[in-house]
Amino acid sequence: MTVFVTNAGMQILARVTWRRAAILLTTEVARNVEGTPLVRVVHSPSTTLPIHKVVAIKRNAYRPFAGKSMDSYASHATILRRDQWICAYCEGPADTVDHIVPVSRGGRSSFGNQVAACKSCNGFKAARTPREAGMALRHAPFVHDPWAQDQKEVWELFTLGFRSA
Numbered sequence: 076m077t078v079f080v081t082n083a084g085m086q087i088l089a090r091v092t093w094r095r096a097a098i099l100l101t102t103e104v105a106r107n108v109e110g111t112p113l114v115r116v117v118h119s120p121s122t123t124l125p126i127h128k129v130v131a132i133k134r135n136a137y138r139p140f141a142g143k144s145m146d147s148y149a150s151h152a153t154i155l156r157r158d159q160w161i162c163a164y165c166e167g168p169a170d171t172v173d174h175i176v177p178v179s180r181g182g183r184s185s186f187g188n189q190v191a192a193c194k195s196c197n198g199f200k201a202a203r204t205p206r207e208a209g210m211a212l213r214h215a216p217f218v219h220d221p222w223a224q225d226q227k228e229v230w231e232l233f234t235l236g237f238r239s240a
C-alpha cells in the first residue's frame with residue numbers, strides 16, 4: 076500500500092511503502108495528514124500507530140520539479156522519458172535528443188529546446204533549425220513533471236478528505 080510523502084505545503088516528494096511511512100512517523104520526521112484515508116494501523120505492545128495515505132514531512136523541503144519552466148535545464152534521460160522515446164520528427168523509435176535550436180547557434184539544453192529524435196532525423200537535421208532542414212515537429216516540447224499525477228492525487232485526498240463507508 077503506497078503512502079504519499081509531501082512537504083508541509085502538501086507538495087509531493089515521494090511515494091513510500093507503509094513500512095517506510097511508519098518509520099517516518101515514529102521518528103517524528105513526518106506527521107499524518109488528517110482527513111486522508113487510513114492505510115493501516117500498526118499495533119505494538121506499547122503503541123498503536125495509524126498510518127494515513129498522506130504523511131507530511133515536518134521540516135521544509137522543496138518538491139524537485141516545482142517551478143520548472145521551459146527554460147529550465149532538462150537531461151537527455153528526462154527528455155526521452157517525456158517524449159516516450161518517440162522521434163519528434165518521424166514518430167519512429169528515438170534514442171537521441173535533438174536541440175531544436177542547435178547548441179552551436181546558442182540553443183540550450185532546456186525543456187523548451189529539446190525533443191527526442193531518432194538517429195537518422197537527428198543526423199539529417201544536424202546544425203540546422205527545423206525550418207532550414209524542412210522538418211516539421213510532430214509535437215511541441217513541454218515541461219514534463221513526473222510527479223504531476225501523484226500531486227493531483229494528493230490534492231484530491233487533502234481537499235476532499237475521505238468518507239468511510
Ligand SMILES: [Zn+2]
Nearest residue numbers: 162165193196
Ligand atoms: Zn526520426
